[in-house]
Every structure is written in C-alpha cells, then in structure tokens.
Amino acid sequence: MGRNGLHVAVVGATGAVGQQMIQTLENRNFPVETLTLLSSERSAGKKVVFKGQEIEVQVATPESFAGVDIALFSAGGAVSKALAPEAVKRGAIVVDNTSAFRMDENVPLVVPEVNESDLTWHNGIIANPNCSTIQMVVALEPIRQAFGLKKVIVSTYQAVSGAGAQAIEELKTQAKAILAGESFTPEILPVKSDRKHYQIAFNAIPQIDKFQANGFTFEEMKMINETKKIMHMPELEVAATCVRIPVITGHSESVYIEVEKEGISVEEMKQLLKEAPSVVLQDDLAEQLYPMPADCVGKNDVFVGRVRKDLDRDNGFHLWIVSDNLLKGAAWNSVQIAESLLKLGLVNL
C-alpha cells in the first residue's frame, strides 16, 4: 500500500519488557511509521526516546488502538484481557506477552523458530509464550525434529527481571542492606500479589507465580502446558521446577531429556545444536566454556552447553540452556513475531 511503515503500539511501555520492546524495534530497524506508547495512568506522561525522538506515553484506552496495525502488549494479564479484544476490534493484530490468552485454543502461541506457521490461523491475538518456555523450546525443537522427544524434566534458575522492574530494585536494595549489615523488609518477591514476601538476595526461592491445586506453581504449569502446545505434542512428558535466584537478567535451565531414537552420540547432539536456528552452542570443557546468565545479557540467542549423555539411559541427555529473559524470553520474541507477520504477508505495508 506504499506506506513507509506500520503503526505499532506498545502497551506497558515503561515496564522492564516494554522498554526492551521499544529498544528492539529500533535495533531491528522494524518498519515503524508511527509508534504509540501506552501505559497505566501511573506512568502516563513519561517520555521515551525512539530513534532519537521523544514520544510521550499515553493512558491506554480502547480508543488508543484506532489505526494501529500491531499492538505489543506487556502490561499484565488484566490489561490484556480488557484491552486486547478492543485493539482487535479496531483492526490491530495483538502480540500479547502475558499469560491471558496463551492456552486459548483460538490463539496461536508462537516461537518463530518452532511454529511460525501457527501465525496463519490467528484471530487477531497471538500469544507470546512464557520466558522460560521460549528458550527451552528453541533448543528442544531441533532435537524433536532429528531424534524425536519423549520426556523433559527441567529445573530453572530464573532472574528477578522476570518479575519486573520493582523486583530488580528489590534485589539490589536487599543485597546492599545485607552487605552493610542493615535490615530490610521484602515486599515484592516471590509474587507481588501473593501474601508473603521473602529475601531474594543471597537466597533461592522455589516459588515463581502462585501455587495451583496440584502442588505445581503457575509458572511450572506454564512451562508444561505451553511446551506441549508450541511443539504440537500433547503427549510429551514434561515436568518443571521453577526457582528464582539472585540474578538480575538471564534465565538458566538444567534440562534432562529422553529422545525417541536410540544410539545418538553426544557429538551428534552437539552438532545438531550447533546448526540449530537461534541456538549458540557454548560447550568446550577444556576451555571451561559453558553458558552463564552474566554473559547472555543483551543478546537475542539461546545459549546451550554442558551437553552430555546420561550415564544410565542411552536415549537420555542433559543440557544447560541460558538466554536473556527480557529479549528472546519476551521483547525479542514479540518483535520477531511481528517480523514473521510481515514476512508471511499477514500484515502489509
């Protein structure tokens, strides 16, 4: 249609993920003609720089989405539930980074390296998966394709930025207080809206999101259910234990898998991962090379290392998977979905 670019809206523009979305749109030189930045009343009026220009953040209302082509939502599930349908009604395609619609069977849940073609059946809303799920399926999908996949057991080491800017501040403030021998009162983690809050600095908290009736947390159930949906494998055995550790950004995962095919060597597994899209194999024991969260910050890739064959089961393998939870885990995957929509002609300039 000859436009210079799309009208993009970012909802939750001042949050930890929203900020990364705006930065990623700029870094990728995504064709933006108009950028509308939206937030709650509390943050409205703030100014954010995009490509050298100051843009004022506005209060998000249904009318905000008039003329918007793509709306990237990351302002919490309640905001998405209220406003995403309004955006769709006004002709926008919503890429939603909350859990509001992920398990809705009318909503594709997309990691472009895994199931880009699910975008074709969208009904206005596309869900961006949970951060810890995304980095895991990027590493598991090439394995599924080559060797088949039967079972996944994951234990996570998750950064506080997954809980937002306030959690980052809380970790820093607590660490300073503890090092200075001063007292402090936990107020945000493990879950801001839950009843009790615990020390995160120099600690590990085995609760991310609220507990479900089956004893798993909602974060654990997200990893289990979203992995099956994204990989189109309702029969896949998946179990997760999700733990918050005192890292600012960068989720790590210790993953045990069993593949269908017998007789796969660790060299074949490493070669496969080395060639897999968006995966960087960091695995050289002589050089003490393996992924670490401190090294992944600001990068779009998924880093995989410590690849080894289980000592008891021929089809068992262990992996260590690390990625920037704000980028591939959130902002970059959302912008990547927007790029796929353009590429597939599902939105047009």
Add this chain to the structure above:
Amino acid sequence: MGRNGLHVAVVGATGAVGQQMIQTLENRNFPVETLTLLSSERSAGKKVVFKGQEIEVQVATPESFAGVDIALFSAGGAVSKALAPEAVKRGAIVVDNTSAFRMDENVPLVVPEVNESDLTWHNGIIANPNCSTIQMVVALEPIRQAFGLKKVIVSTYQAVSGAGAQAIEELKTQAKAILAGESFTPEILPVKSDRKHYQIAFNAIPQIDKFQANGFTFEEMKMINETKKIMHMPELEVAATCVRIPVITGHSESVYIEVEKEGISVEEMKQLLKEAPSVVLQDDLAEQLYPMPADCVGKNDVFVGRVRKDLDRDNGFHLWIVSDNLLKGAAWNSVQIAESLLKLGLVNL
C-alpha cells in the same frame, strides 16, 4: 577406661568447615578431653576459642597425631592423602571430609541416618561424603526403604561456602563492586585450581570442581557414585547437574525420583518424610512454606518441601531439598560419625 573424654584433633582448623567442626563439638558437648587444632604453616599460630579456652593452632605433622583418638580432617585431599594414614598408624580413627578416600572400597562412606552400620568394618579411615550428596541421601533413604528407589535426577543450587572462606569473600566483594558500578577480577570460583575464573555475584556457574572425560564435573560424579555407595545401590540410576549460585551458605536441590512401588500418593510421601530422621518437612502451599537456604543456616536438619507427584508417571515425584552445607553437609555429619563411633563402642572413653 575412666577418662573424662577423648583426644580429638581437627585438621584444617581455620577453614570454613574446620571452624564449624570446632563449634559443633562444643554445641553437642562431645566428650573432648584434649583438642588438638592443626593446619598448614600459613595458618599455624592462630588462636581459636573452644569452650572458653584459647587453643593455638599447630602445624600438622605425622607426630601431631600421637595419642589422638579421633581426627577430623577437612584441609583438602592432598593433606588427607599425606596425613590420614599417619594418624591411623598412631592409633587414631580418621573421619575425612575430603574426597581422597570416599570411593576406596576399604573405606566406609557414612551418613549415620543411612548406613551407620558401615562404620563397623572401618580400617582406620571413615569418609564423610560430599555436602550435596549427604543432604540428598538423608531424604532419599526413607523413601528407598518404604517404596523402593529406581531413578534420581538432581539439579543443585550450591552455595559458595562449599568452596571455602575465600569464595565467600569473593562473592561479597564482587557483589559490592557490581552494586557500586566498580570493576573486579574473579580469582577463586568456579574452581580455585582450574584455569579460568568467573563472576559469581548475580550469576550462575554450571561448574563445580573440574571436568571429567565423560563431560560431567567431579562434583556431579561424586553425587552419582557416592549416592550408590552410601545407599548400597550400585544399580540405582543417578544423574546430577551441579551449579554454583550466589548464596553464601545453604545448598538447595531440585530432585526428581522414580520409586519402585506404584500408586503412592503425595500425602503418603509427605507423611513418610515428616517422620524420617533428621528430615524437617516444610511443605504448606497455603502458607507459602517451603525450604530456602536463607532459613537453613545454622541448623543440623535436612529441609524438604515442594513435594509433588509427577504429572505423567505414577511412580515419579519431585522434591526440593535444602540444608546447611557446612553443617549436615560437612561438620555436623563428621561429628555425628564420631558420636556413632562412641555409641557403637568403636572408640572408648
């Protein structure tokens, strides 16, 4: 024989574990008549208070062990290899907290709650297992006894104090530098004697001890091999991924197990753990109660929580196990072995 107590020696008396051994001997009111404190030349001459009396630390030599009944070693594998046989030659029973003799088939490897009776066939040296192994087998042994045990997959979240006093200092110094925006040079972790050193503050390092030819670290192989030896289960499937996180004291473990018996409910599993020796069940989701390293410091128990049944396998369960790595993981288990030796009449007053 009418003595008031035993002649006890602590080798490595100024280290992180040695200090806890001395404190634990005092806290338990272990019958000590003479306490000989030994170290390398570097630390000799320092004074340590035991039951209100100052004791000067002496350089450890073969002659240091004359008249010693029980010698608790925690000064590194090389010191144990050189001096433990000398201590035995002079009539002492050695409880060795290093990995020097653990897999020696003539040396019992003992966690009293699990295999106290292995003490009866000692030949002078008794090995204290690796910290992360001890807390795991304390929780797994009652499960093995009641339901049988087939498979264990563990991912650890280990504190820096397991790498000694210098590693504690390094974590604190790095955290301060990062919070102040200053630079720093890692020098100790992941392994002091290995070639490369990495940031531990606000990071996670998937290497504890050196890498073996099979791609596992020595720490991971310790967990695998020691678990089989302590539990007398050479056929048990065990896999481990060991990770250092920025916690000062308190190891955490995400453990997946498969039991022999089918049809065990999560309530039966919790009840069993609640009644198990040295285990404290902390598992009340409505109260957000689960074990955390910050809560376990200074306590001798093994804390277990997040007990839940696997969603795919009827005989699969997930556990979260936390304990003070310097106490049950090291000093307390060593003193507990000394108490067992007295109780079983293997050493006499």
